[in-house]
Amino acid sequence: MEGIAIMTSGGDAAGMNPAIKAAADHAMHLGYEPFLVDDGLRGLIDDKIEKVSDHDVSDIIHRGGTILRSSRSKRFFEYEHRLAAYENLKKRGIEKLVVIGGDGSFRALNQFYADFQVPFAGIPATIDNDIPGTDYCLGVDTALNMIRQSVDSIRDTANSFRRAFVVETMGRHCGYLAMASAVTSGAEICMVPELEYDLDSIGERLRVKYQGHPNFLIAIVAEGCNMSDYLNRWIGDTLKMDSRLTILGHIQRGGSPTVRDRLMASKFAVGAVESLHRGETCNIMIYKSGHFGTLPIHKVADSQLEMDPALVAMCKKLCK
């Protein structure tokens, strides 16, 4: 029986576990022997690969993170370690890979394909939502709900003290989490790496809004801007409001996957196994303009990330 290995790699994201389960189930359904790789690329090198039993993937659908654990591996950049990974797959008859991860993980598996011609199918999973070619990556909805819940709680105390709160969301280079959160939590300010900001005009807008009687204020800032501290001090100095900074951090990566993440995970996972079954070699699962599909990795790697223009337009009003 031909083997298919399933792994998670890069930053963990809610939805990885439902994707593991659906990929293993569908691989079995099509007559493959599914394997699980522990510890991401590191485990591939260190031979942490086991056959899947039904027990391994039962009772995981509701769990956050990844039962397979994940890693970022410096060694995978070196040919000798990728060769060790290849030998580990070869000795078990594993000829195909499903990788659930982000852009970095897809680049890694593309390099692996160039070296040893092991076909892979990529399932986009990163709370950053920064993979070109797809509107959605697993983990984003769960992270957004986590942020919404946190900002709703912050709003209670902000209102009670008429304070300003700067809330920093994750997003290494991408402001999607911050933008979607700013709009859905009614923030007064939003700062993201993609949009220019103008503090003078923000100040003017808020002075007109408050007419000398500042209410509470919520500012959402993406970590990629490196502006949270500065904005917190600026609000105190310029708007004369008592301001506090909350960095949400890794809390955004955890939590039980939402229904949307579970459903998207199942559809991406079935698509990934089907893509490999059709004999395709380096495809990424995508969800674009309401439709599921696949894109070859080179198109994903060469494309620019496109943000939802309507969301961008709404956020432009919050950074001026």
Ligand SMILES: Nc1ncnc2c1ncn2[C@@H]1O[C@H](COP(=O)(O)OP(=O)(O)O)[C@@H](O)[C@H]1O
């Ligand atoms: N060009 C590459 N060649 C080999 N390995 C790579 C390459 N790019 C990324 N990787 C591996 O992929 C891992 C995951 O990428 P990373 O950007 O950390 O996470 P994500 O997949 O979530 O974007 C990296 O830690 C590294 O081991």
Ligand SMILES: O=P(O)(O)OC[C@H]1O[C@](O)(COP(=O)(O)O)[C@@H](O)[C@@H]1O
């Ligand atoms: O968990 P770490 O290594 O501190 O990395 C934090 C980074 O990982 C993320 O949570 C997710 O990024 P990736 O999915 O690309 O790995 C970023 O938002 C954040 O900047």
Ligand SMILES: [Mg+2]
């Ligand atoms: Mg990434």
